[in-house]
Amino acid sequence: MADMIKSREDKLPPGASVEKDPKYPAVVSYTLKNGLKLLILEKHFVPTVSFTMIFKVGNVDGVQGKTGLAHLFEHMAFKGTKTINSTGYEKEKPALDKVEKAAQALIAGEASAAPAKEKLEALRAALAEAEKEADALVVKDEYLKIYTTLGESGMNAMTSTDYTGYVVSLPSSRLEAWMVIESDRFKNAVLREFYQERSVVMEERRMGETEPSRVLWETLGSNAFTTHPYRNPTIGWMEDIKRLTRTDAEAFFRTFYVPNNATLAVVGDVEPAEVIALAEKYFGDWEARPLPGRDYPVEPPQRSEKIIKVPFKAQPALRIGFHNPGMDHPDIYAVIMACEVLTNGKTGRFYKNLVEGRELALHAWAYPSYPGSRYPSLTVIAAAPKAPHTAEELDAALMAEIEKLAKEPPTRWELDKILNNYEAEMIKQLESNSGIGMNLAQNEQLMGDWRYDWKVGGELRKVTPGEISEAAAKYFNRENRTVVFLKEPR
């Protein structure tokens, strides 16, 4: 094994390094001159490879009135380039500009104080006509068809408030094909079919509006935060989505889709030296640009408890959000451990005492950091009562469990169990190529080190029972919480 690693290492270019500490997987790291970071991990059971490209840009980086832009751009990244999805970009460009002009006229018309119905109809018709002309110059879904033919699996993209990710797995013989297509995608994206896709996103938002859990999450975020942009839902507010333009999305693309804002993880049946050589060949001329500052308004301390009741035709459920100090604050490890003491498994306190025991809850979970990790965020308890018990009864019981934890430190057994599970998770997550790819790329790009989760494991080991109680008292208290109840309207 050591010899094999040695011979692989000899083939690597200067600047590449292999992780040799047995605590971590043997990840090869390399950074292109333009700042694009590469992480490569070899796995050879099947001849496949998983790609994860993470950009440090999400809804948090949007501006007032344009929420949802990061997510809408993510959809647009499937619409091709100057050469893909196009019958010829020279002909197409004026047609796309005509669409944009018509769309902006319609948006302005709709925003005017008292829009005349006939005038709006005429503007809509003009947009439809311009779209029809532009569509005739499109090679429909060519980008998707290429990947279908290549044998993709799990092609997807995801936007959160913190990041945007693009993922796909392919047979490993397609390594170079991926490099060709994706380097073109991020260097030469053309945002065609923009307004049709904006309609698709509005449907995605409507879908969320029918799901009780999404309504709860959105209401929690928008009420717990007053100042920091974490208050906005990633999909965007409907009124904002309606006004987003292709021009907005292009400016967003130019600002944030630069190599110095991205990490690429390549996991699977590949040779690292070859991955690096191909990345140099295809991504090397991708131009770096300075990024804007990311110091957004800081959320002021919450001064009193907030209680929100959302009428919704579904059985009751609740979310409790406590402001946490952020992932770079030393208290966060005790906060994470407190969450685990409460919810780790059937021996966790919520399950043992509230799901079993008093039979108040159908379920109760804790999430250390919502909606993101780049800035101070919320630690959330999500729960649903079991009839005949009410959400209010359950809320009181959850708070009583928390108060008990704040007074009496947890046992050593509880802590050891949590640490054993964390360690096992670190091993099991290596089983899935796409899973570990996502983990490595996200941690490198957002938290500054792909080893982040392993390092957190080390920090969790140091947390004492007393510190867990102190953290529960300091953060999980009434003044610092926002509670959202979902209630059926009477």
Place this chain on the structure above:
Amino acid sequence: MAFSSLPANFAMPAALPKLGGLDFKPPRGTRAVLGNGLVVYLLKDSTLPVIHMTAYIRTGKLYDPAGKIGLGEMTAGLLKDGGTAKYKPEEIDRTLEFLAASVESSMGIEEARADLTCLKKDLDAVLDIYADVLMRPVFAPEKVKLRRDELLEMIRRRYDDPGRAVVREALRSFYGPSHPYGWRSEEATLKAVKREDLAACHANYYKPNNIIIAAAGDFGSDEEMLGKLEARFGAWPRGEVKFPVLPPVRLEGGRRVFHLEKDIPQTYIVMLQKGLKRHDPQEYPLTIANEILGGGLSSRLASEVRSRLGLAYTVYSYFVKKPDFGYSLAYCGTNPETCGQALAEMLRQYDLISREAAPDEEVKRARDSIVNSFVFRFPTPFDLITERASYEYHDYETSYLDDYIGNLSKVTPASVLETSGKLFKTEDAAIFVIGDSKRFDKPLSGFGPVTELKEN
């Protein structure tokens, strides 16, 4: 009905490097049978110090007695949680959770499953619990009550998420609420289940000759692993299993529309048509037809309803094989104001594929898509060996998996057309809609006779 032009020709861009062939032959693993008939599939993999195991138990929700629907689900769900002859429930939870191991069992429509995951160092301890859970569950009364109460709460919540409820309710209307393929557990059927029923259900189905186990991971040699299984399961006596006779599927002909009124911002549409019995060779052309129609983001449904018309975020199709007639399903979520437009387009796409041969290029692309991504069926050794076990469980030929690509490669535009013509008859489709009819662009009655339903 007018059909739009067929999709334009597509060719791979010249800039791409020449694509090499794919010649992955999935490993066979080892198959062994213990003296009592327990079948074991093994695939050793020492990449990580982890072991995964699953058991297929030949039973299923479809074998529940009509008055006790939910019996099988409660039985499977309580194998571990209800404790065993040797271990109290609390002892099991504490041991497993401290070791970061899991033993979980669950009930599917056509099978029960019992899964194990553990670190290599804990295999013996966890396997002891797993074996006792499968062979000697005792169904502690307080745990039976807890489980039943949970299931009752889930019944109260079963319409909360209409995008999920729509599929269940559509199948219920399609097969009929009293056929096992369509039924669901109800308050009364769950309350009718007694602890003795659980014990009797376990005693009938959970026998070694009725179980297939699949395991992968770092368990040493096959012989070692077989020895561990023999030591724990070897003395479990074989026995006869009584399976109830299921009523045949009877599907009404003619278009039927079911509507459930709900004031929600999106409307959910599910369309169902008669599908295939499990071993019907039409599976191959149907697989290609479905891939073309609604298999992915570049399929016809996605391309038209989502990408071109912007009517939906979610639109797709799939098919399910069953021992008796399965089904083909199309799904769409759309604005209530475009419900009629989206539904008309879905119907039009089914008509189109069943009346006009798909272009060679489109059939080839659909075939390539499945052939070239075949390897992703088994991203891990455990996925692969589980897949092998599942084919034996469902009585496929032993070479089914290895011949799959070859069989798919024989599909032509003519066979896709022939199969689509036989199976896709929109005049016999059952359409199920949950949504706010006040806002629909067209009344549903324009699509067939409507049965109004209530959440029940």
